[in-house]
Amino acid sequence: MDGARSGPAGDRPVVPSGSGDFEIRVRGRVGERFRSAFGELTVRLRPAETVLYGVGLDQPALYGILDRIQALGLELLEVRRLP
Template identity: 50%
Template sequence: MRYEIRVDGLMSEELTTAFPELDSFVVPHQTVLYGQVDDEAHLYDLLIRFQSLGLHIAEFRRLPE
């Protein structure tokens, strides 16, 4: 499964390294991370990492295969 996660604000390079399995790019006022999520456990791990870093997820969606 591929997912796209939009985070409010611009994430520093240091913050994006907390998600080595995801690629990222910046759009106005948001950082977009995207990539393969292996299973439900991986999905929950990502959510925990976003929360522990104090990042606000604006949108989280599954991409078409």
């Protein structure tokens, strides 16, 4: 994951504290049913991926989104904190 380092256990990335804007990329074009699971995010479909944009996300919100991505069986490609 871009901009994040593995934590001590290597299972979770280290996310900067405080809130921020994030871009989250998943493989494939996510259908309407899955997009509705991310109502708080802006969703942009690209030819080979779906890009989710979150504004003002704090650490718990970001982890919640990542947990939803995993629970839905989506392949996470990248998480970037936007400037």
